[in-house]
Amino acid sequence: MYKTIIIEDEQRIREALSLMLEMVAPDEVQIIAYAENVTEAVKLINNLKPDLVFMDIMLKDGTGFDVLQKIAFNSFHLIFTTAYEQHAINAFKYSAIDYLLKPIDSEELKTAIQRISLLQERVLEKQQINELQVNLSRTPERIILPTQEASYVVKLEQIVRCETSGSYTTFYLNDGRKIMVSKPLKNYEDLLEPPQFFRVHQSHLININCIVSYSREGMVHMNDKSMVPISRGKKESFFKLMKDEA
Incomplete structure (x- = not known):
């Protein structure tokens, strides 16, 4: 059972993702907290030490990247939720970071959870996050x-x-x-x-x-x-x- 935090500033999307997770992964995912801004997200991640985090890139007071730069605990699986267009989706692939496109599809969500089950304990690499930020701003070179x-x-x-x-x-x-x-x-x-x-x-x-x-x-x-x-x-x-x- 993955202790899970959802970081999303739109209530309807938080609720929809929660319902989907209950449907597709009731035995794998336990939602332990929600956050809608950078400050809340950093505090919850450091205090609750989740196994899995779903995180929107654009938040009310910053971005998901701000969260990742400020957290002390980073041993969790990360899935970005994003409304980015196709050129930006390639940036996620180049950086080897998992993502789900909004509106989130239940089958894609189920597949994402299954991918996590095949991985060992995950420690987020700062290099991956840095590469993603760079790749989102231009054509990837790496x-x-x-x-x-x-x-x-x-x-x-x-x-x-x-x-x-x-x-x-x-x-x-x-x-x-x-x-x-x-x-x-x-x-x-x-x-x-x-x-x-x-x-x-x-x-x-x-x-x-x-x-x-x-x-x-x-x-x-x-x-x-x-x-x-x-x-x-x-x-x-x-x-x-x-x-x-x-």
Whole structure:
């Protein structure tokens, strides 16, 4: 049972979220407090030490980021609730921070709770929060890759290629490092998109800027000395992209 605090300045949204949680996760979530401003939120989090916090970004006297900067206790799972548009949603994905779009959908809420159950105890990384703030203000240049050992901040230009295997994806970086995350490549395909990145195969996504050469037969030679196949269905769009980039 997750001791949960809801931080939201609109009463109707607080009530709707509470009812939804009772419906989709009655055995997993126990709401212990509500807050509608930064001051209340900081006090409640520090005193009650929740397991889970739902937090709106825009509050009456500040933002959710102000809360996160002021709290002393930070060992909890965080789910932002937001009405941001699609370009900003990508910022959440780049920063590896969970979120729910308003109006909140009950099925998406249920899935978010299920994701938490698969995670170990969570300590919020200040780097993730800082990256999110930066990414919300401009086009992201870095991505956070969370693993069981640590969360890695990687510049997009450092990524040579990605290779997926089942529900795992390995990122190959230009300094020789390999970082494996427990998410399928589909999760990153919308973030690593053309013209800089291209998914040449069901199992492979590559950085166009790291290509050494490619053949009409369907092989790409990358600058980490790897050879990546181009699937039959991707050849036409890949060759067109390369022609446009020339």
